[in-house]
Amino acid sequence: MTIALPAVLDTPAAAALRQTLRDAMAAGGPVTLDASAVERIGQACLQVLAAAEAAAEDAELDFRIVGASPVFADMATLAALDTLIAA
Amino acid sequence: MDLDAIQQIFFQECEEGLAAMEGNFAQLRDGDRDSETINGVFRCVHSIKGGAGAFGHERLQAYTHQYETLLDLIRNGTLELTPALLDVVVGAFDVLADHVAAARDGDTPPADAAMLERLMAAAGGDTAPAAAKAAAPAAAPVVAISDDFDDLMSMLGDVAQSEDGADAANGWRLRFAPGAKAFEHGAEPLLLLRELTMLGGKVTTCDRAELPTLEAIEPECGYLAWDVSLPASVAEDDIRAVFEFGDPSVITLTRGDAEPAMAEDSVDALFDLLDSVAAPAAIVEEPTPPPPAPAPAPAPAPVAVAEPVEEKAAPRSAAPSPAAAPAAQTIRVDLDKLDRLVNLVGELVITQAMLAQRLAENQMGGISELSDLEHLTRELQESTMAIRAQPMKTVFSRVPRIIRELEGETGKRVRLDIEGEMTEVDKTVVERIGEPLTHLIRNAVDHGLEMPDVRVANGKSAEGVVRLSAAHQSGRIVITVADDGQGINRARVKAKAIEKGIILPDAVLSEEEIDNLIFAPGFSTAAAITNVSGRGVGMDVVRKNIQALGGRIGIQSREGFGSSFSLSLPLTLAVLDGMIVTVGDQTFVIPLSHIVESLRPDEVALSRLGPDGTLLDVRGAYVPVLRIADYLGIDGAERNATDAVLIVVEGDHGQAALLVDTIQDQRQVVVKSLEANYQAIDGVAGATILGDGRVALIADVDALTSRGGRFVSRSALAA
Structure with a gap:
């Protein structure tokens, strides 16, 4: 399942992102997130993504973030969460 | 206080800083090249840069960085402040003011490319040759001779990176744990991380230990913490300044104490090189996109860049006035609160007047407590007004x-x-x-x-x-x-x-x-x-x-x-000293500042002029007699000047004698705006509430005398 991440992933967007990721995990298939449209992202959403990455690992699901936009890649690197974009 | 409010304070401080800078420029232009003056300018720009970073105004931050770089070269004496250079500095200031305004109003930042180029040219163009010359002797084995400052910097980076251990061990270690309340009031911890990297910091690890499972995570809670290493050359104040607008307890700052043992020779060579170049710290912290080389610059550490954060009760003032060492302590007060206070004091003055009147009616007007109260009330009022006063x-x-x-x-x-x-x-x-x-x-x-x-x-x-x-x-x-x-x-x-x-x-x-x-x-x-x-x-x-x-x-x-x-x-729009007079069935207040004298005229002092004009002879000078009752349409007023009181007033258009029935009193009154409560009336400046609770109108002497003035010139023409 490929999910396109929205442009704005600020703190208020974190709850919806968490729900989306939970639903995707519950569906059981590999999860691919398209981060090409992300223009803004903060800690709240990054930590939800990190939690999802950990959850996928536990559930042995394939979890990938693809096409990271410059902002996404920049912020993930800044927060030393490069594992999110390493795959 | 939420982030918006803090940001509001930041912009207020920007305003103050910009105003202070303008003052500094005036001093510089007058030939006052005191180091404290240029330091003042530097500090203002530095403060704006700090705040811009904290609130994510990247363009403003980038611009101030370049500006600050040039100012730093000037204040440490590397560049001489020639009139041409001063022009650049002042020109850059105007763009800075535009930048601040744009950031505040959420507008597009101004086009600053040309100015940035001028700043860079002024900073780099003039220093590069000197740098190259000075660098030559010291640069022997490690660094090739270069006449390009940028190359020099990148070489510094290479060398410093190869000696990574040395500076990292000796540098700062920062633990940044924003905690569960990380996003409170709209805060974004990543912006602070970004600022640390601008200082030359490197985020070494992200601590996810507190991060719960996806099921348990609270989206609006912070769980991450970071370890950041910063070069030893960064001033502690600069690091703490990054967290100035937040809770200081989220950081733990320690200094590495390992000896820089490795490859001391080549590092020493670098130190020599830097010494000879006198490269300022500001250049070393140039924000290149990858974390810049943590160069152990022995260059003059930013002097008095920031006061220790802990010592301040109020947020840092961005406008340390030049050479004003012991800054007066200030607090910021919401203007609404102040206005409420002013209003209450106004009511107090009215109540005090009412009390005085009641006591007088009961033959107790002379008691000393009453005059004490009057004295205190007036002092309180003046003090309150002084709070609102601004230079x-x-x-x-x-x-x-x-x-x-x-x-x-x-x-x-x-x-x-x-x-x-x-x-x-x-x-x-x-x-x-x-x-x-x-x-x-x-x-x-x-x-x-x-x-x-x-x-x-x-x-x-x-x-x-x-x-x-x-x-x-x-x-x-x-x-x-x-x-x-x-x-x-x-x-x-x-x-x-x-x-x-x-x-x-x-x-x-x-x-x-x-x-x-x-x-x-x-x-x-x-x-x-x-x-x-x-x-x-x-x-x-x-x-x-x-x-x-x-x-x-x-x-x-x-x-x-x-x-x-x-x-x-x-000076203030809130109170005035006035003479309370009666005209017909109305009570008026004539502002004391306009009154020259008051008198009851003899017949001989009055001369008739035209059908209904009267002139009063005041020791040889003729002033027109104005009947307030006629102008404002009041019935039952005294018409005969000899039976009335004439109050000679001075207005914009010369003197005039206002004809009133009697004088009641002279006292301070609280001005209530007619415009705000009703509408503007020509000839009336406002209203007030008297001691007996009645409303009295305040005469607009200028408006009244201007009619008199016209009347006189018309009459003069007729004569």
Whole structure:
């Protein structure tokens, strides 16, 4: 399942992102997130993504973030969460 | 306090900082090259940079960084502050002001590319050759000779990285754990991380230990923490300043203590190199996209860049006044609270007056407690008003920029003289005087001053002078805008007024009356409408704005020698000393500041003039007698001057004698605005509540005497 991440992933967007990721995990298939449209992202959403990455690992699901936009890649690197974009 | 409110404070401090910088520039231009002055400018820019980073205004931050770099070179003596360099610094200041305004209003940042280039050229262009020369001897084995500062910096980076252990071990270690409340009030911890990297920091690890499972995670709670390493060369204050606007407990800052044992020789060589180049710290922290090389620069650490955060009760003031060492402690107060206080004190004054009246009615008016109370009330009122007082400096500090822009637009050369900028006046006045003042200054430069060649031909200096002054004069503040230009061309003004149908072709007008024609709506004498001024919508609006503040505007002009516009404004709009008089069944207050004397005239002192005009002989000078009752339509008032009291007042248009029935009292009254509560009435300046609870109107002496003035000139013509 490929999910396109929205442009704005600020703190208020974190709850919806968490729900989306939970639903995707519950569906059981590999999860691919398209981060090409992300223009803004903060800690709240990054930590939800990190939690999802950990959850996928536990559930042995394939979890990938693809096409990271410059902002996404920049912020993930800044927060030393490069594992999110390493795959 | 949420992030918006903190940001609001930041922008207020930016304003203060910019104003302080403008003051510093004036000192620099006057030849005062005191290191504290340039330090003052540096500190302001540095503070703005810090705040810009904290609130994510990246363009502003990037711009201030470049600006700061140049200023740092100047303050540490690497660059000499030549007039040309000062021009760059001042020019950059204008762009900075635009940047701040854009960041505050959420507008597009100004185009700063050209200015950034000038800043870089000024900073790099002048230092590079010196750097190369100085670098040559020390650069022997490790670093090749280079005449390019950028290359030098990148080489520094390479070398420093190869010695990674040394500086990292000796540098700062920062633990940043924003905790569960990381996003409170809209905060974004990543912006602070970003700022740390701008300082040369490197985020080494992200601690996810607290991060719960996806099921358990609370989206609005923070769980991450970071370890950041920063070069030893970064000042502790600079690191702490990043967290200035937040909770200081989220960081733990420690200094690595390992000896920089490895490859000491090559590091020493670098130190020598840097010493000889005297590269300032600001260049070393250049924000290259990958974390910059943690160069252990022994260059002069930023001196007095930031005061220790812990010591401050209030957020850091961005405007340390030049050489003002012991800064007065201040707090910021919400203006609403202040206004409530002012209002309450006003009510207290009224209540005190009522109490005095009641006690007097019961023959207890003389008790000493009452006079104590009156004394205290008045002192309390003055103190309250003083809280609202602000120096005119906040307005005047914007003027140099206006002048600079006008010079650019008109090609004229202007010297600005400012006097009395510390004169204090009520905040409302300060806030609302800016626009009219700007207009007057634009007029002075655009219409008043001549082009340099014309001035020289007329035997004047090529540089025109605009003088701006503020002073207290008998309970009012007088602000003057004067120029030494061509003065008002009265023949042209009159011709224009006739052409516009403002006056009749055969009107006989005094010079003063002609000057005042420029305040007529729709009047403009500019031969060509310019961008600067002269759309003919100016001076009438200026006068209206001044009048709305309870002020008057006067002109003095001498053809060929210049014009002077003086604005006379009340210090506070809230209280005035007045004489309480009776006219018919009404009670009026006549402001004491206008009263010259009061008298009950003899028949011989009165002369009739025309059908219903009367003149009062005041020791040889004739002043018109004005019946307030006639002007304001009051019935039952005394008509016979010999049975009434005449109060001689001085207004904008000369003296006049106001005819009233009796004088009741003289006391301080609290002004209540008629405009705010009802509507403006010509001849009435406001209202007040008297001790007995009745409302009394405050006479607008200027409006009344201006009618008298017209009456006299008409009569004089008839005679």
